[in-house]
Amino acid sequence: MQRSRQLAALGARLRQAAATGGSSATRAWQLAPQQLLSLNTLANSSAAASRAAADPAAALAATARRQAAAAGRRSFAADAVARPGPAPRGTSKAGSGRSLWSGMFLLVPGGLAAFLGKWQWDRREWKRELLERRQGMMQGEPLDLFAADEEPEEYQRVFVEGVFDHSGSQYVGPRTRQVAGTNKQGFLLMTPLRQAGGARCVMVNRGWVPTEWKEDAAMRAAGQPSGKVRVEGILRHSEDPGGFVPPNEPERGNWFYINTSELAAAGGLPPQAPLVEVVTEAPGTYIGRGPPTATEILGGRRRGPDIQESYPLPKSMDDMMQFSVMPQDHFNYAATWWTLSAATLALGVKAIRQGVRAR
Known part of the structure; x- marks a missing residue:
């Protein structure tokens, strides 16, 4: 106031x-x-x-x-x-240590993927050379196996002349083959062949036969030539059964894979008798007309008679040039492994650099 x-x-x-x-x-x-x-x-x-x-x-x-x-x-x-903000990057020793360890850890799978890619590439080159060599041997003129002083290399094209001993035939299987557009179970027919007037002999893989052919005498008789025959094919060795194929049982006549010495002994031949596989030059492996078409099912036209099936069915030249894993597959596998390796190694190097800068 x-x-x-x-x-x-x-x-x-x-x-x-x-x-x-x-x-x-x-x-x-x-x-x-x-x-x-x-x-x-x-x-x-x-x-x-x-x-x-x-x-x-x-x-x-x-x-x-x-x-x-x-x-x-x-x-x-x-x-x-009491609650400070985040520390500047590169100032935590613990964080830098983690980056270094994580980067070094990523180098291990990256190096392993690079090794697997190189291994697949080597497999590709090996298989390409093998296919080229096999093709060259199969396309040449066949050699007289009985006249050769030394046994040729595997996949060499050969011929033999003699008489089949059908009583010593053995069946290896079961093996699946596509016949008339469907898969059928059957066996590989192995029959001894003895030189006419001579002491030499071979075991011949004549090809695939259906299961009923083994039990049907009339069907077997149609595919058992008599007298002197000429057989052309390629020289083969024993199969690698792998870890899942059971062992053969010669005393019971059960053959799950090809073992040349065991098959020769079971057929009455010397164990060192070579194996010749019959190969046809036909490009396909189908027989008969195959399954009916949609027009035939609907009754638009009548189906003609099928071509008479003839057994045994040998493999073709094209079949012999096939692998379960072809060179192109190995190339794809190698590219996949190398891509994974590059990505993993890039992440590892980046983590290591961050850890070094943080120190």
């Missing part, structure tokens, strides 16, 4: 000065703008103080709000100190 009275007195003096001399008052207002600003600020503060004096509850509320705001600012500052 005292400050309000002081302001009122100061205003009265200013009005009196304005009344006594307009020009001097004007100069006074022009020369003292800072005094007027101080006066305005003082008046506002006085007014606020007057309102606070008039309303003590409002003054207490304002004071409480100011104290609460100050306490909030102090709490925020303390929380910021």
Whole structure:
């Protein structure tokens, strides 16, 4: 209240000065703008103080709000100190150690994938050379096996002349073959052949026969030539049975894979007798007309008679040039392994570099 009275007195003096001399008052207002600003600020503060004096509850509320705001600012500052932000990258030794170890760990599968890719590539090159060599031997002129002083290499094209001993035939199987568009079970027919007027002999793989051919005497008789015959084929060795094929049972006549010495002994031949596999130059391995077409089923036209099936069915030259895994397959496997290796090694190198920079 005292400050309000002081302001009122100061205003009265200013009005009196304005009344006594307009020009001097004007100069006074022009020369003292800072005094007027101080006066305005003082008046506002006085007014606020007057309102606070008039309303003590409002003054207490304002004071409480100011104290609460100050306490909030102090709490925020303390929380910021207690929970600092993320550390700059590359400053954690533990993180750099993890990056180094993870990068070194990725190098192991990357190197293994590179090795497997190289192994598949080597297999591809080996199989390509094998196919080229096999094709060259099978396309040449057949050699007289009985006249050869030494046994030729496997897949050499040969011929023999002699008489079949059908009583010593053996059946290796079961083996599946596609006949007339369907898969049928059967066996490989192995028959001894003895040189006419000589002491030499061979075991001949004549080809595939169906299961009923083994039991049907009439069917067998149609496929058992008598007298002197000429057989052309390729020289073969024993099969590799693998780990899942059961052993042969010669005493019971059960043959699951080709073993040349055991088959020769079972057929009454010396164990060292070679094996000749009959091969046809026909490109296909199908016989007969195959399954009926949709037009024939619907009755649009009548189906002609099937070509008479003739057993045994030998393999073709094309069959002998096939592998379960061809060179192109090895190329695809090698490309896959090398792609995995490149991706894994790139991730490993990146992790190692990050770990080194962090140190």
